[in-house]
Amino acid sequence: MKVIPAILLFLVTFKMLGQQPKELLVLGVGVNAYNGDLGNAYNKWSASFYLGVKLNNKKRWNGNLNVGIGSITGQEVGYSFNGQSTDPPTPNTFFKTRVFNVSYDLHFNFIKKGPWIVYLSQGFGVVSFNPKDEFSEDLREQIQTRPPNEIYGNTAIILPTQLGAYYLLPNGFGFGLQTGYLNTTTDFLDNMSQWGNKKGNDNVLVTKFSFVISLNKQSGEATTEKIN
Numbered sequence: 001m002k003v004i005p006a007i008l009l010f011l012v013t014f015k016m017l018g019q020q021p022k023e024l025l026v027l028g029v030g031v032n033a034y035n036g037d038l039g040n041a042y043n044k045w046s047a048s049f050y051l052g053v054k055l056n057n058k059k060r061w062n063g064n065l066n067v068g069i070g071s072i073t074g075q076e077v078g079y080s081f082n083g084q085s086t087d088p089p090t091p092n093t094f095f096k097t098r099v100f101n102v103s104y105d106l107h108f109n110f111i112k113k114g115p116w117i118v119y120l121s122q123g124f125g126v127v128s129f130n131p132k133d134e135f136s137e138d139l140r141e142q143i144q145t146r147p148p149n150e151i152y153g154n155t156a157i158i159l160p161t162q163l164g165a166y167y168l169l170p171n172g173f174g175f176g177l178q179t180g181y182l183n184t185t186t187d188f189l190d191n192m193s194q195w196g197n198k199k200g201n202d203n204v205l206v207t208k209f210s211f212v213i214s215l216n217k218q219s220g221e222a223t224t225e226k227i228n
Contacts, residue, residue, distance in 0.1 A: 021214035030208025037196030038074035139191040156186035172214035
């Protein structure tokens with residue numbers, strides 16, 4: 001039983017002194033889930049990959065440039081439009097699209113102390129998409145899947161809201177976890193708007209795990225001191 005107190009005493013004998021890196025390269029892998037007109041909300045997950053640069057020179061407010069690529073999918077077998085239409089509705093019941101997004105996020109740090117950064121972020125950016133059917137055919141070109149004259153572009157503004165945390169190691173590396181919503185301004189991720197039964201824009205839930213690398217040396221060298 002004397003081993004446990006000895007280990008605890010050893011762990012608190014030293015502490016690290018030093019400042020966090022001012023810039024971090026963020027490499028992330030995660031999953032996306034879609035909420036729209038086809039299927040249940042956020043129940044189909046697809047892979048995604050991210051690259052970003054996090055500025056970390058301020059205590060509370062810092063910026064983050066983020067680039068992501070991934071995919072989302074949705075399906076509802078037997079889907080039918082419940083509203084009124086002048087033409088017989090013939091909507092698609094499946095879609096899959098690759099999503100590519102670029103955003104600048106402003107991070108508010110709830111905690112920035114020692115190795116920890118815990119933050120809430122709000123961003124502004126652009127997403128591109130191109131929904132396809134189960135045969136990988138472009139749904140935008142299949143005009144029978146939408147009401148006459150319903151045309152849309154393949155880019156939209158996003159306003160991503162995220163909650164996350166980083167843990168930084170003394171050697172300049174670290175890890176992170178983040179989750180949140182892209183908050184798109186389009187209702188066409190699934191190629192469906194007027195013939196959709198759900199109100200509002202489509203959305204994407206994003207959860208990612210990241211590996212971070214310091215892009216500059218710490219402004220203060222890490223040292224150890226004995227705690228009396």
